[in-house]
Amino acid sequence: MTFIAQPIPMPQRQSRAGVAWAFIERQTNLWKRYWAWEIVWLVYGVVNTLAVTFIATQVGETGAVPQADVDRLVLFLLIGTLVWAYLSAVLDDISLVISWERWEGTIEHTLMAPVERWIHLIGMVLFGVMHATIRTLIIFAIAAPFFEIDLANSDWLAAGAMLVVGSFGIAGLAILSGILPMLYPERGQQMSMMIQAFVLLVSGVYYTVEVLPQWLQVFAYISPATYILDGIRGAIIDGESIADLAPQLLALIGFGIVLIPASLATFAAAERWAKKTGRLKRQG
Amino acid sequence: MVIMEHPKETADPLQQPQRAVIDPAELPLRVNGVAKTFGGGFDPMRALPWNRKKTQDGPRRVVDNVSFEIRRREIFGVIGANGSGKSTLIRMISTLLLPDEGDVHVFGLDAVKDSMAVRALINRVSADPSFFKSMTAMENLMFYGRVYGLSPQQIKTKTPDIMKRLGLEWERAIEPMSHLSRGQQQKVAVARAFLTSPTLMLLDEPTTGLDPRSKRDVQAFVKQVQAEHDATILLTTHDMEEAELLCDRIAFISGGKIVAEGTPLELRQMVAKEDDRDVADINMEDVFMQITGKDLAEDEEDGGSQ
Numbered sequence: 001m002t003f004i005a006q007p008i009p010m011p012q013r014q015s016r017a018g019v020a021w022a023f024i025e026r027q028t029n030l031w032k033r034y035w036a037w038e039i040v041w042l043v044y045g046v047v048n049t050l051a052v053t054f055i056a057t058q059v060g061e062t063g064a065v066p067q068a069d070v071d072r073l074v075l076f077l078l079i080g081t082l083v084w085a086y087l088s089a090v091l092d093d094i095s096l097v098i099s100w101e102r103w104e105g106t107i108e109h110t111l112m113a114p115v116e117r118w119i120h121l122i123g124m125v126l127f128g129v130m131h132a133t134i135r136t137l138i139i140f141a142i143a144a145p146f147f148e149i150d151l152a153n154s155d156w157l158a159a160g161a162m163l164v165v166g167s168f169g170i171a172g173l174a175i176l177s178g179i180l181p182m183l184y185p186e187r188g189q190q191m192s193m194m195i196q197a198f199v200l201l202v203s204g205v206y207y208t209v210e211v212l213p214q215w216l217q218v219f220a221y222i223s224p225a226t227y228i229l230d231g232i233r234g235a236i237i238d239g240e241s242i243a244d245l246a247p248q249l250l251a252l253i254g255f256g257i258v259l260i261p262a263s264l265a266t267f268a269a270a271e272r273w274a275k276k277t278g279r280l281k282r283q284g
Numbered sequence: 285m286v287i288m289e290h291p292k293e294t295a296d297p298l299q300q301p302q303r304a305v306i307d308p309a310e311l312p313l314r315v316n317g318v319a320k321t322f323g324g325g326f327d328p329m330r331a332l333p334w335n336r337k338k339t340q341d342g343p344r345r346v347v348d349n350v351s352f353e354i355r356r357r358e359i360f361g362v363i364g365a366n367g368s369g370k371s372t373l374i375r376m377i378s379t380l381l382l383p384d385e386g387d388v389h390v391f392g393l394d395a396v397k398d399s400m401a402v403r404a405l406i407n408r409v410s411a412d413p414s415f416f417k418s419m420t421a422m423e424n425l426m427f428y429g430r431v432y433g434l435s436p437q438q439i440k441t442k443t444p445d446i447m448k449r450l451g452l453e454w455e456r457a458i459e460p461m462s463h464l465s466r467g468q469q470q471k472v473a474v475a476r477a478f479l480t481s482p483t484l485m486l487l488d489e490p491t492t493g494l495d496p497r498s499k500r501d502v503q504a505f506v507k508q509v510q511a512e513h514d515a516t517i518l519l520t521t522h523d524m525e526e527a528e529l530l531c532d533r534i535a536f537i538s539g540g541k542i543v544a545e546g547t548p549l550e551l552r553q554m555v556a557k558e559d560d561r562d563v564a565d566i567n568m569e570d571v572f573m574q575i576t577g578k579d580l581a582e583d584e585e586d587g588g589s590q
Contacts, residue, residue, distance in 0.1 A: 022430035026416070026423075033418035033460070105414045109476075112378045113431040114403035276382045278322055278375075 016119050023123025024130070027093070030100070031131065041089075042135060049081040049143040052206060057147070074147050075237050080205045082143075083229055086136040086163070087170055088196060093128030094174030095192045097121065098181040107280055117271065118264055125171045153239040161242055162231035165252045169224030172259025173199070179263075179270045185279055199225050224255040306405070310392035312484045312516035313354040313377065317386035319540075320347040320372050346372045348540040349386070354484075359510055359517040361531030363524065363572065369540035370520040371410075374488045377518070378408050390484055404433070407482035411489040413469040417462040421472045424461060425479060432480035439479065446475045449508065451501040467498030474502055478509060485509075487519040491526060499526075506530060524568035534568070538576045 031038060056077050060070035097120075101107035110120075177195045181188030202209070202216055203225035209217055220226045231248035234240035242249065274280050324343030347369040354360040364370050375381040377388050379399040388395035390402045415424045422443065429439035444454055450471045456464055457472075464472065470490065477485060487506065491499040503526065509515050521527055527534055528548045535545040544551060548568065555574045556563045573579050 018435070019431055019433075022427055025430075026419075026427040029419050029423045029427075030416060104416050105412060106416060108375070108378070108380055108410070109408070109414050109428065110431070112380055112403055112406075112408065113428070114400055114433070115431050116400065272382070275380060278320075278372075278381055280380050 016116070019115055020119050020123040020126065023120060024127045027124070027127040027131070038135075042138060045085045045135065045139040046142050049078065049085065049139055050146055052081050053077045053143070053147060071148070071150065072237060075149055076233060077206060078143070078147065078149065079233050079236055080229060082136055082140055083163075083225075083232055084200065084205045085139050086132045087225055087228070088200070089132030089135055090128045090167065090170050091174045091177065091196050091199070093131055094121075094124050094171055095178040095181075095196070096189075097124045097175070097178040099178075099189045099192075102181065102185065111271070111280055117268060121175055121264065121267065125174075128171070128174070129167055151236065154236045155239050155241050156235070158235035158240060158242045158245055159232045162228055162235060162245060162248065162252070165249055165256065166224055166228035166231070169252055169255030169259050170228070172256065172263040173224065175263035175267055176259070179267055182267075182270050182274050182279065185281075199223055202226070204229055224252060224259070227251045227255070306391040306393075306483070308356065310389070311353050312356055312358075312391060313360075313518060314389040315353070315373070315377070315386070316351050316389070318347055318350045318373070318376060318383045318388060319345065319385040320369075320376060320381065321345045321384055346540050347376070347383075350537070350540070350542050351386070352535050352542060352545060354516055354518060356516055357510065357514065358532045359506070359519055359530050361527040361534040362518065362520045362537055363522065363527050363534055363568070364520075364537035365522055368537045370537060371488055372540075373537070374408065374410075374486050374518070374520060377486060378406065379403055405482060406484045406486060407432070407477040407480050408486040408488060409470075409473050409477045409490040411492040413461075413466075413473040415461045415469065415472065418460055420458050420460055421464065422457040424472070425457075425476055428476050429479050434480065442479055443475065446478055447471075450475055450505050451497075467494045470494055471498065471502065474505060478505075481513075481515075483514065483516065485515055485517045487517060489521055490519070491521070491523065503530060524572065528568050536572055536575055544571070544575045 053074060056070060056073035059065055059073060060067065065073075098107065101110050173195075177192040179188075180191040180195075184191060198219070202212065202219040203223045204220060205225070209220035209226060212220060227248045231240075231245045231252070234245055234248070271280075321343045350369070350373060352360070362370050362373065372381065376383050377390070377395060379395050379402055382396060390405055393401050393405070395402045415421075416427075419427075425443055426436060426439055429442075430436065434442075443457065447454060447457060452468060452471045452475070456468055461469055461472070470493075474490060490506075491502050494502065506517065506519075507530065510517060519527070519530060531548065533545065533547050534551060535542045536551075537543070544554075546554070549563070551568070551571045552563050552566045555561070555566050555571050558574065559566075569579065
């Protein structure tokens, strides 16, 4: 080992939080530049929420169902559409980790930067969660006045806990689906969207999972979205506390513990394979 | 090899405050027997039902047993036609591609095993500027500077000076990249790379497609950085004039192999001796033709049809 008189400078490393923030800031800049698309998704989210929840109003107007059940159905569907607006936005934002770079042609420059991949992914996850939260709150603010909903009995702390804890498992799932565009440069993003569609089908977003065929219910049990929806509905509709929702919370903690490390390890393995086969090139 | 903590502030915008230092006894770049083959292995795309019947391409050896070394403060040119393996070589040095054989060391650090440390020492300018086109130049520089460890304040301080040296007006920095000309975008790409003060700069055809003025600006900036700073540069190009103008030493690559290496004068002298001609009458194109038996355009066709 040689100590030297004229050292060669190496870049000063800023904190990991600062590097993660760089990704959040970049995504925010992109979000601002593509504001027209954001308006489109917001309008779509509002329309979807209203269209689905009006089904409950329609059921009430037939007079065949007691008003209490109608009110419950309104909340059931409203929560389903709002939670799905949040989950799908998180899944979209995180799973685009590679696709964004391919579209913009920046994949090589971003992936050769001296950034630990987990820091890169944390930045993308935090942006996804913040972006999804803002969008969902706006949809809720616009859609809620259309319906007579009683939230007096709701346990918001428990609902928030379900969403926060559940976001870890969803983030893990999103990172896993974000790997597909790295492995399949041409069709990977389409595959990611199919995974998202399957989560929508099996997780009880607009109906309880019990209505699914038995073989599909198996997938409901391994989808973190099922437990998030179940827990939030319990907290908002029935006023269940965190203690009451312990089984769902424990399941979601389990998903986080398994999916986060598994997704990071799989992402690292996929990146290594992509570097071996020369797939880290721009596309589109 | 990172060996000690050594904080130091400097007023030079191309120099950075430093913490760690690396052993200068090590060469900036040592490429040893590197080879890369594409195709022929397992491909998950082919595992998809709708792709199964498509004919799989045979293996293509794109880089074949390439070895060379670059000394500190040297501009080393790798000259070859499109498809000759230059960019694949750069990608392996950039840690974006794993070599099948051989190894790459940057200041003694293995580009595969110590890839994070290597990435902190290098940066790259490619023929395609590759930016977030809807973001402004400054937003792009802010992002890339930060992921290379610079603080926002350092980036704001350094950027105007680098842009001025490149002949790029400051007003351009606050326009979306998509509004800039190809030449302006490429200058921002050069600024992005030099902003991080890399000790090894990889310039992969940095002036391809530029107008003559932008090309001269970029070439002058590269020369200036080499003269004033502790930068070592690997330049790939198929522009023989540029190679002769900028490079201290040159390696010719054809069919993935290094076919000749030396200073521009040594290479010209070699051809002059073989052809019994005056050195002054020989240019790099003559050298390339003498060594490979074809001109760049022919070699490009061969490379493309591999």
